Amino acid sequence: MxxxxxxxxxxxxxxxxxxxxxxxxxxxxxxxxxxxRDAERLHQVAERTGAKAVVADLVADGASGVGTLLDALPARPALVVHCAGAGAAGPLAELAPARADELIDLNLRAPIQLTRALLPDLQAERGHLVFVASIAALGVAGEAVYSATKAGLRGFADAVRIEAPEIGVTTVLPGAVDTPYFGRRGREYDRRFPRPIRADRVAEEIARGIRRDAVEVVTPRWLALGARVHGAAPALFARASRRFG
Ligand SMILES: NC(=O)c1ccc[n+]([C@@H]2O[C@H](COP(=O)([O-])OP(=O)(O)OC[C@H]3O[C@@H](n4cnc5c(N)ncnc54)[C@H](OP(=O)(O)O)[C@@H]3O)[C@@H](O)[C@H]2O)c1
Structure with a gap:
């Protein structure tokens, strides 16, 4: 669109x-x-883009965080991009139960509830939905709950795509991207390869995906090979993943 x-x-x-x-x-x-959530940074983005800014915490406020957002919309949206998300790094057994719940609430529950509420508007607009998942949707060791939320988001997007053919639905599976995400998840990115890509490159790929009504955007594109191996031979994918990380 x-x-x-x-x-x-x-x-x-x-x-x-x-x-x-x-x-x-x-x-x-x-x-x-x-x-x-961060009013100062959000207002800076709004100033640069001429946007309306709505400060809302999609976790702490529970359903009312989503409600705040819905009440603040000036008109029927034609495009909804679910990009808010967070991770948590470390062995599963050491993850605090409350942190697991937060990840599920932010990465999965909030996009589901927002989509549920806005789907009729998007259908009337013949609009478009974007879900920013992650290549971790294929399963990453040390990020089990994060991986589960992103795989859940991908499955949700697949179902909505079939249920609502009037709209476009694009799932985005980025690899490592150079943003504050890693610091916030509790472990900085420390691999030599692949190097994290720039956020504006991901934004460019998402914008192209919206224009072309892409089903999935994998960025960098070579990571799509991993997605294919995962789909065709999950045991091989798990072995390779254990060996090469
Ligand atoms: N960076 C990567 O390598 C990478 C790779 C694959 C997928 N992703 C996904 O890409 C998306 C964007 O991540 P990013 O890399 O841009 O990370 P980021 O710079 O940390 O941005 C995360 C965004 O989510 C918002 N957010 C966090 N908790 C929230 C809450 N409780 N309520 C409302 N908003 C909340 C943050 O708002 P505040 O800053 O205002 O708190 C921020 O705008 C996420 O879904 C992430 O899982 C990232």
Whole structure:
């Protein structure tokens, strides 16, 4: 779809990929609504993009965080990008139960509830949904709950795509991206390869995916090979993943 002059909601727009995507969509002429928790950073993004800023915590406020956002929408959205998300690194048995719940609430429950509420609007607009999942949806050791939320998001997107053929549904599976994400998950990115890619490159790929109604965007693109191996030979994928990380 074309975003010019249409209302576009981007969650997680106060930082990283969401902030870069807000700038990209603003350049394409979208009427933006951006949301995040950090009011100062969010308002900076809103100033740069001419967006309406809605401060909302999609976890702490429970269902009312989603409600705040829905109440603040100026008009029916034609595009909804679910980008808000967080990770947690470390062995599963050492993950605090409350942190596991937070990840599920933010990465999975909030996008499900927002989509449920906005689907009729998106259908009326013949609009588009974007779910920013992760290549971790294939399963990453030391990030089991995060992986589960992203795999859940991918499955949800697949089902909505079939149930609502009037709209486009794009799932995004990025590899490592250079954003504050790693610091916030409790362990900095420390691999030599692959190097993290820039958030504006991911934003560019997402914008192209929206224009072309792509089902999945894997970025960097060579990671799509991993997704194919995972689909065709999950045991081989697990062995290779254990060996090469
Ligand atoms: N960076 C990577 O390597 C990578 C790779 C694959 C997928 N992803 C996914 O890409 C998405 C964006 O991540 P990023 O890399 O841009 O990380 P980021 O810079 O840490 O941005 C995360 C965004 O989520 C928002 N957020 C966090 N908790 C929230 C809450 N409780 N309520 C509302 N908003 C909340 C943050 O808002 P505040 O800053 O205002 O708190 C921020 O805008 C996430 O879904 C992440 O899982 C990232």
């Amino acid at each position: 074309r975003v010019a002059d249409r209302v576009a909601l981007v969650t997680g727009a106060s930082s990283g990929i969401g902030a870069a995507l807000a700038e990209r969509l603003a350049a394409d002429g979208a009427r933006l609504v951006v949301t995040g």
